[in-house]
Amino acid sequence: MGVSAARGTLLAMRQQLKFIKKGKEILEMKRDRIAGELNQLLPEVRNRIVVEDELMEAYNSFVNALIKVGIEEFMNNSKVVSEFRVRLIRKLVMGVEEFDIEIESEPNVSAIPNPVVQDIAMKLYNAFLKMIKLAETENKIEALALDLMNTARKVNALDKIVIPMYEDLVRYIEDRLMEDMLEEFVRTKYIVTRKKGVKI
């Protein structure tokens, strides 16, 4: 690093090192927090198989009901149901982009007049809600995992490369300054001695 070994540079380098160390601490905290959050979210993903089974069960019930009451009955009963609307809310948590799915309007499945169709609609809707929750969690995990990887890489880079480099630099400047000081001291001592007429 092409820096001049001056006292001012030493102060600036020390300050930068302090700042980098603080940054590393913060990144470590972030990394631990993300890891903690991932640990919390991972069990929810393990639930995927249960949700998938539930969805398959709802689908099988749907096929079973469909052949009993017919497509037309499903079609015209579905007209009673209000629109199902969701909204994606973008959030930045510790610099990680997350999306929450907010249900804006729920479909009024209980309004369906045919009980067979209503029953299936309820089963499918409940399974669908769980799938939405799962998708939300999986999306968060993906974003967190990516950020964890980046953060860990940054922490490692700071820990193994940047901080040692700055520490070496500070040490180098300190040594240089010390050498300069010693040289100055010796020179001063020599001049003073010579002025006093002492032969060295």
Add this chain to the structure above:
Amino acid sequence: MMRPDYIYIITRAHGLSTHLFTEDDYKSFVRLPDIVSFAEAVSKGDYIRKIGSIPREQINGKTLASAFGEVYVERFLYAIKISSGKVKNFVDMFVRRIEIENIKRILRAKFSGRAVSEEDLIKVPREFTYVNIVAMLESPTFDDALYHLTPSPYKEAIEFSQYAKSIGSPFPVELGIETEYFRRVVNTASKVKKGREVEKLLKVEYGTKLIYYILSIKILGGQVIYLEKYSDKMSRLMLIEPYIFNDFIRAKEDTALDVLNRSGYKWIVKYIEESVLKRSVSDLYYWSSKAFKEYAESYAARNPLNLVFLLWYLYSVEFEYRNLYTIALAKELDVKPEDIPIL
């Protein structure tokens, strides 16, 4: 001594019933490998013209259902055509169930403000409808659509609209329309000579439907208590005393079956008991339909020379439509033969 027009229509009903598919036919249909072979197998008798006109590559559940639906409507209209006098009035009123289905479809769409067109309805000639269907279709709101029921026999159903709005479902209005329909059809049956058996079978049908509706809503956790207000009116169309019907409305689904054991619907309990215990609404639908079909069959078999045989024929037309529709869909969806629910 029976009147000649009675003898004629009953004889025709016996003749027409031979056009219907038998249980053995259904058993062979469900074993067919795919929907095309099913279409070929079913393409005989009344269906040959309708199904024969469908190009092979266009054979699917929808096109077959449409063909079956057309035959179903034609058979009903033919029954009106061959009947006369009070029997004609009765058959004519009975066939209005197609109009009821169309009204329900319109009201469902209007209730939630969805679009509905003539394409969504069962095609039925204008002279067989009481309600101005076109005006109903064009109505901007649910209330406006209901207004078009005012000049029709189903106007009494309008009073159910408050409940419909309070529970957020058009179901009470649909029930009101069906109740009014059954009241009318029972009334026309009562005017037919020796129409008591016909009346009874109609009451069995209405009761079976109502039992299914009420039990299903109970299973799904909905409210039916508002029906108490109409229990007198409804129980008159059923084989049940009003106080027993009220007990049935108030009871929980499992104890409701005990209440049924005290009514004229005791015979249905053995069919639906398991579905209620399993809390399966679709099984309940299937088994209550099956119960009614078997009841109607045995009732008609005991009264082969009564007008009830004609009614049984009309029900059989409906059951045939449902069975063929079920098989067509099942074949399209590749459902295993043993899982196809034939009535």
